[in-house]
Amino acid sequence: MKFFRLASQYHFLLFLTIWTFLSACQEKKNLPSPVSNFNQGWEFVKANDTSWVAVTVPHTPKVEPLVVNDQWQGACTYRKRFSLKKIPNEKVWLEFEGVMNNATVSLNGTELIKHKGGYLPFVVDLTKQLKEGENELVVKVLNVDDPTIPPGKPLRKLDFNFYGGIYRDVNLIRKKKCYITHPVVAEKTASGGILIHFDTITNEVANGSLQVHIRNEFDSERDIYIEASLTDEQGKRKKFKAEEIELSAGEDKEIIVDLTVKKPMLWSPADPNLYDLKVMLEVDGDLVEVMEKRIGIRKINLTEKGFLLNDKEIFMSGTNRHQEYPYVGYAISNEANWRDAVKIKNAGFDFVRLSHYPQDESFLDACDELGIIVMDAIPGWQFFKKGEFTDNAIQDIRDMVRRDRNHPSIFFWEVSLNESEMSEAFMERANKVLNEELPFNDTYSAGWLDHPAYDLFIPARQHGEFPFYWNGYKDGKRSVFISEYGDWEYYAQNAGFNQTAFEGLKEEERTSRQLREAGEVRLKQQALNFQEAANSNLKGKGMGTIGMSNWLMFDYNRGYADDLETSGVSDIFRLPKFAYYFYKSQRPADVDIKHSLAEKGPMLKIASFWNNKSDSIVRVFSNCEEVELYHNGKFIARKKPEINELNDRLISPPFDFNLGKYIHGVIVANGYIDGEKVIQEEINTAGLVTDLDVSIDYSGIPLSTEDPDIVFVYAKGVDEYGYFNERFDEEVTFELEGKGELIGNNPVKAKAGIATILYKSVPGDTTFNISAKSKWMYGTLKEIDH
Known part of the structure; x- marks a missing residue:
């Protein structure tokens, strides 16, 4: 019995020891992220002003008018006072995801960095200048x-605008002095961070490798151990380990770390399967960093x-995107970038070209998740100069690749x-630099000139x-992707690149540049x-053309123009046009798209408002095999699409029905x-x-609870039966109850039946109400808590 009692105590102690050890391991493997939000608590002032204004980044120096023909340019200053407890043997950095376009950063009166370039991140080491108490x-x-x-x-x-300020996130990074590096800071070819x-x-199997770049800034040698894991979307997890190494001071x-994944779940636009990668760094036996x-x-x-793609031939059909929002320019939330990606996916596109600069990484995250193929791009448009400009463009290539290289959605650079x-x-x-940074067989460069380097x-x-454009093009070396189509050839009849000298060629009912309020015709x-x-482009399929992206998804402002560029299939407020x-x-x-936010089926x-200005030919866009139409209960026809030279290559040609003389009512x-x-x-033909x-x-993207978010608020004019009337064009006044702010003209004149304003939220408070009124009409949101 004595032995039994001792054995029981031993087992209890052993169990307690194991439980404590497992709990410690569990705690270690859930270390807080080394990256935290640094967006709040800033102050801002323009040059020659004296009053500092409290702001939160992302931030724009000036809320612009809807049509920006005199955009603000100049100098401004941001400052932030903060306290941060100094921890021995810790490094502290700030990552600026985007500052337009020349930044000088100082801490406690000491200049730390000057950075040129507005579209890619830069990182500032604060460690030496950081002090206890207020900084x-x-x-x-x-x-x-x-x-x-x-x-x-x-x-x-310029054909687009570059808006100023700290317009993307700022992140605080805190790590031990032996750490996984930042890919941009490391400044090492094909290295830095994780690759x-x-x-x-x-x-059956995917074989590859994970490269982790470690730097030891301790003054003595350290033992380094890396463990990684991949978890699929069903929760199945596999661990991968590297040999322990010694890293000198x-x-x-x-x-x-060698990777082998059996029965891999492959990424594609229809099935954008993703894995959660977790990389754990141990230094001298202690877990000090976890990256996900x-x-x-x-x-x-x-x-x-x-x-x-995955051994199956695909033809990519997509669009181009500028990241601009009305009024606030580039200063939009991560959630706003996500919402744009959702709209692109649900417009039927599986490809997006980033025109003409690297865009916020949150947009790339959304493309990964939603299944949108990406062509990443360095900044450039109709300008070239030898010397420092070209050196900076080359550095943009390196920084873009180092930031974006792990995104599965990026197929082309x-x-x-x-x-x-x-x-x-x-x-x-x-091209040499690209191949240095990504020395893999599936690294593909893209260039607008037909040059063998690309x-x-x-x-x-x-x-x-x-009439053939690029159909049949093939020189045996390069495939063709039609990067822009649908706008310029109709606007200027191939007048060339001098877009300001051919304004007289514009034909109002021929051009693709149409405001949403331009009318049905x-x-x-x-x-x-x-x-x-698009139909013409498809005739090049199999003869050198592998894809196409229209110009473009959303209307936008241009530096040289005093009107909006309106060839978007949606307007600048993200409201869709017939296109x-x-x-x-x-x-x-029948395409089964995996993501819950992606529309399918x-x-x-x-494509009609059905009023007395409507065409008697009613067009219906549908991916169905047949469509039937009724007018005021009368059967018109049931038909398949009529094939002609303008639609004979389309997956789903439109359906046309002749209703003859206009009679108001229901279709x-x-x-x-x-x-x-x-x-x-x-x-329905809408009444008053x-x-x-x-x-x-x-x-489908809820308001951010961490940072200010920006969403579009619409007030649609409807008649007594709730039917939308696109002719409503009265002034609408929006009113806000609760925290946040309304941005834009207020009151604002409705366009094609809809008045729009932006709402900017307050972090952590999503309880608000927005109402709208116009003369004798009044409307309000149905719910209060958003």
């Missing part, structure tokens, strides 16, 4: 024309026969200055000749232009697949507006 950080920002900083061209001659790549991929080294990232496994291959007469030396140098030739459609023409051009639904109809109804849209369209009715839409329907566009 003062000062960031001087200069946003003026500078021919040494890409895109280089003066704003007044993951799979060299061989089949349906001041030494840095890449540690390679979402990654994907996919096999891409650019061949002479076409483009293969546009290391080309868009529509710029680049030198031979620059193109060769740009893997992919990306001309705009208008760079070719009517012109919106239908815009959609037809995109349809015609949006044309593209939406090109996604097959049958779609149908009647009902039914869509059929395999003989069964699967979808219905109804539109009697109410305002107020809504907020979340696109």
Whole structure:
């Protein structure tokens, strides 16, 4: 019995020891992130002003008018007073994700860094100047024309705007003095931070490696151990380990972890499967750092026969995107970037070209998650200059790749200055640098000039000749991706690049540049232009063309113009035009898209407002096999699409119905697949507006609770039966109850039946109400807590 009691006590103590050990391990493996939010608590002042204003970043120095033809440029200063407990043997940095476009950072009166460039991150080491108690950080920002900083061209001659300020997130990074480096700070080719790549991929197994760059800033040697894990979306986890190494004082080294994944879940636009990568760094037996990232496994291959994704040929159809919002320019939330990506996916696109600069990494995260293929791009447009400008453009390539290289959505790297007469030396140098940074067989460069240095030739459609453009192009070396189409060839009839000298060529009902309020006839023409051009591009499939991206997704401002560029399939407020639904109809109804925010299945849209200005030919966009139409209960027809030279290559040509003489009332369209009715839409001739329907566009992404968020608020004019009336054009006044602010003209005149304003939220407080009124009409949100 005595032995039994001793044994029981021993087992209890052993159990207690194991439990304590496991608890400690569990605690260690859930270390807080070394990166934290540093966006709040700033103050701001413009040059020559004396009053500091409390702000939160992302921030714009000036809220601009809707049409920006005199954008603010100049100098401004941000400062932040903060206290941070100094911890022995700790390093402290600040990461600025985007400051436009020349920044000088000082801490406690000591200048730490000067940085040129507005679209990519830079990192400041605060460690030596940081002190106990209050610290003062000062960031001087200069946003003026500078021919040494890409895109280089003066704003007044530029086809887009670059807005000033600290317009992206600022992150505080705290790590032990032996740490995983930041890829931009490390400034090492094909190194820094973590780099993951799979060299061989089949349906059975994926083999690759994880490279982790470690730096030891202790004054003595340290024992280093790396453990990584990949967890799939079903929760299945696999661990990978590296051999323990010794790192001398001041030494840095890449540690390679071999990866083997059996039965990999491959990434594709329809199935954007992702893995949770966790990298754990142990120093002298203690877990000191955990890094986490979402990654994907996919096999891409650019061949002479076409483009293969996971060994299957695909033809990519997408769009271009500028990151600008009305009024606030670039200073938008991560959630706002996500909402744009959701809209692009749900417009039927599986590809986006980042025109013409690297965009916020949150947008890339969204593309990873939603299944949108990306062409990443360095800043550039119709400007080239030897010397410091080209050196900075080359550095942009390195910084862009180092920031973005682990995103599975990025298939192509546009290391080309868009529509710029680049030198031979620059193109060769740009491609050499890309291949140095990504020394893999599936690294593909893209350039707008047909030069052998580039893997992919990306001309705009208008760079070719009517009527064939790029159909049939193939020189045996490069495939073609039509990077822009649907706008310029209809606007200027191939007048060339001098966009300011051919204004007289604009034909109002021919151009693709149409405001959403331009009316039914012109919106239908815009959609037809995109349809015609897309159909023509598809004739090049199998003859060198591997994909296309229209110009473009959202309307935007230009530095040289006093009007909006309106060839977007949605307007600047993200409201869709008819062309949006044309593209939406090109996604097959039977494609099962995995992400919950991605729309799928049958779609149908009647492209008409059905009023006395409507065309008697009613067009219906649908991915159904057949559509039937009723007018005021009368059967008009049930038909398949009529095939002609403008739609014979489309997945789903539109349906046209002749209703003859206009009679007001209701139109009902039914869509059929395999003989069964699967979808219905109804539109009505609207009466006088009697109410305002107020809504907020979340696109499935809730308001941020950490940072200020920005969403669009719409007030739609509806009649007594709730039917939308696109002719409503009265002034609307928005009123806010609760915290936050409304941004934009207020009151604002409704356009095509809808008045729009921006709402900027307050972190941590999502209880508010927004109402709208116009003369005798009044509307309010249905719920209070958002």
